[in-house]
Amino acid sequence: MSLIWTSILMPVIGAGLVAVASPRLSKWISLLATLGSLAALTLFAFEFPAWNNGQHFPLEAGPAWLDAAGIRLSVGFDTVSLLLALLTAFLMPLCIIGSYTAITERVKEYYGWFLLLGASIILAFAARDAILFYVGYEFTLVPMTILIAVYGGTERRVAAIKMFLYTFLGSMFMLAAIIYVAWEHRLSSGAWTFDIDALTATAVRLPASTQYWLFASLMIGFAVKVPLFPLHTWLPLAHDQAPTAGSVILASAMLKLGTYGNYRFALPMAPAGGTEWMVVVAVLSIIAIIYASLICWVQTDAKKLIAYSSVAHLGLCMLGLFALNPLGAEGAVFYMVNHGLSTGALFLCIGMFYERYHTKDTDVLGGLAKKMPVWACFMVLFTLASIGLPGLNGFIGEFLCLGGTFIAEHDGQSGYPGVLGPRFAVIAGLGLIFAAMYLLILLGKIVWGPLREPHHDSAHDHAAVHTSLPTDLNAREILVLTPLAVACIWLGVQPQPMLKAIEPCATRMLAQYPDEVRRLKGREAQMASDAADETNLVQLPQQGEVH
């Protein structure tokens, strides 16, 4: 348990030290703090006993924060949250190294906020108390807003405010829903608690009509963060304007808070609501996949393109979750991790050429493989991983999500009936073809083809950049990308251990669903037969009249 708190508090302490250190020193302090956080989590992962049973560890409740409302400082991981926290802790030092030359103003503040961002994301994943989760979940907004608003591009303030408002509105509904469940728990047991497991146990017993609204208000909060189709408009702008490292953490860790929230709160807490809303969410996910893919196709800003591809990819991830069978859920969780790796790496790659050319416009740039061969290798690798090339990490997750959706029709298939089925899988599969097309077009434009570089008309700031950075990647940048590349390949070749570890969690999360879906199907069948009976009843006297 203390290792978990170490991994959360190391960045916080680091942020405190950065505040008093010199700008030069602050880079190294923050690197050390994030590495320490990663080391603590890795140590914890080695002695984590619950890899194979889907349970949380440690299980005992933490010290009380607010006795009166039963708010406790309980932290603990199950496999899924541990994987996502590890992903965050793994990306943090890479992002910090990656920012060394990109950030030249207000350096100390940058690293301080960045460390706080990492700490609050890890806190959200580690929390076993709903209020503690909310604190981590919501506080991510503060550093992210500042990172975008201070260090972002030309429209940075609009982007930051839009992100803040969207997410804040959503999460207020989520907070109300959580407090409502806690109140129901207080009614039935006489004591306040915000322990997530206890709340889940209470929530599944609520009547179906209540669960319907409970699911809806939880979903509003998480759907903004995912982001699901009509609520996604803040994301491309935020990505476009954020500094590179901010984009990486935003795409790789913060968006995962949305899907993780579905996995941890919305789906297990309100199974009756989940089955009611399942088709709506699935349709919205598919719209997200197709719509975002089409936008990517005509997008000339490389960073916006990757941002929209995130929308599409997370749509697929949501579809996998809402297939409501272990196959889809496993795929979705696996995909969360892999999307974090490959998309994070793509944002880093784009940041690297942006630092050199100060443009992300794919109409101006082209054929960079000739000037930056090492960079081109990495770019191609990560793009292929993102497309879902078999043998790389993206493939497994996409395949499982689609597979889960596909079999979500046959009643009795491993005991998990569903309503999505091949229709949904086929349309979502179209999205994968689109993904291959737009990402390969992107590669074709900026990596291959004739060399095109922007004119150095406003040379004064380019000159500074060109003296500090070589034409191709330097050792530091290679050091940032290599661990990501290794992880992408390794998870592509050896997905089995991780999938096996995720499986019990997925089964546990879906524990209520087979019955709920059967009930829904039974009700529909009943309604159909009622309707048939009614027509019969109507017809019978008619027949009598005829006689």
Added chain:
Amino acid sequence: MDAIGPRLMLLTPEILLFGAAVVAAVLGLSRRHSIRAFLPIFTCLALVASLALMPITWTETRANEAQLMLPMLGAFMKPLLAAIGILLVLVSAGSVDRGFEAAVARGRTTFDPQRVVAGEFYAFFLFSLIGAMLLCSATDLIWIFLAVELVSLPTYIMVAVGGSSRRSGEAAIKYFFLGALSTAVFLYGFAMIYGSTGSLELQGIRTALAAQAAGSGIDAMALAGLILAVLGFCFKITAVPMHFYAPDVYEGAPTHVTAFLAFVPKVAGFVVLIVLLACVGWTGHSLVDGDGVRVPYAGLPTPLTAVLWMVAVLTMTLGNIGALLQRSVKRLLAYSSIAHSGYLVIGLLSGGAAGIEAISFYLLAYGVMTTASFAAIVALERRGEEINEINDLAGLRHRQPVMAWMLAISGASLVGMPPFLGFFGKVYLFVAAFEADQFALVVIAVLNSAVSALYYLRLATVPLVAPPSARSEEVQLVPSRWPWVAAVVCGIGTVILPGFLNTLVRSAEVTTAPAANTTVESPAADTSAASLSSAASERP
């Protein structure tokens, strides 16, 4: 019924402060500059001394002997008023008589006792605080009326004399006339309550209303009286329909007085409303009479609930929407204060132990974070004038990073961002609302919080993020360092206090601590078993 002894003991802190106020009024006339400069410190010391006296004098037995409606309400509210009062003294230190004192120091004029107001200012400051504290030990309507007037009358003068601008005179007149109107409204209400129940004593009113409720329902005259009283006190808490003075008065008053107006009258108003509504009680809650028998409350009658519901919804919504349109930071904070009153009325409507505790805790959180933002604004000036335009704060972090951060922190806390203090206040209020089945109010409050994010975000990001303009380059610190100190203390409190949540909440729970004869009991004890069985039967 000889309760004079314990009551006087309960009032020791107020008596001490009264003495201090008289001394302060005299000290302010001294020819020696060092003594006049000592005034704010003297006021602080008096408040510290009364703060130290409070836990000793306000004991449960005495409070019970004094026949108070909510015996332990004062055990939390009075220290809260004194503690925030100390910070408010710091905020105003150096602002009163500033021009005249500077002229005297430079030898441009000689000291003239007729031209200084600091003595009166701090005396009135203490009088107003005394009034708010007295309300906590109110036992009858006359007491409430006198104490409320003691809160209000000094504030009218403080608005007028606290600064030197012409606008403060206009604000004082406006505040005075509308305040007098509100007094007339609630006094009319009091008269009707007396007419219906035949009693001025709160305990007597409660008994009479309970009898009415048990009979043919609460009398129309009593009901009208209660509603008029509630509406009258809406003035004190800046709630709709009596809110409209707030933006003008808050903007016109000197900022350090605005900070006072945003907190002390509001606490006073909520104390009165809690005590007054406790005479009727909240549905589902009960009180224990002198023989230890649990008597269920009549419950708030429907018209009163409807009025409070409307007040809550309109106050939140108008406050937040009004704040969206403001360019003046003081008007923005005025509307924000209106919106927070709307949230607090949810607690009032929910009532019972949970509601009263939620209001107490929220008032604490609100006091700390609002004082932080006002103090930061008082600490800054532009060409010797107060800061008013929010754009004057642009790029503040280049010039005054600490104040910029304090504004950002208080903004984040006011919007309810975890883990700052305001977030927990909101959680507590939502909990109370759920306990009272006020789901619709929670949803409306949630939507309002989201709207409020728009302008609080501006308050937080303009100083930190926006590029400085020519105007904002001229912003600098005022000569007195005390407002700066107050802003830092409150800002740090907003961040640190959530670490001591348990202690704070326990002290807020004291307000409804069980006492011998009149206690608001939470429904937990008697209904949890019933709800358990009903839950079991409803949801197999």
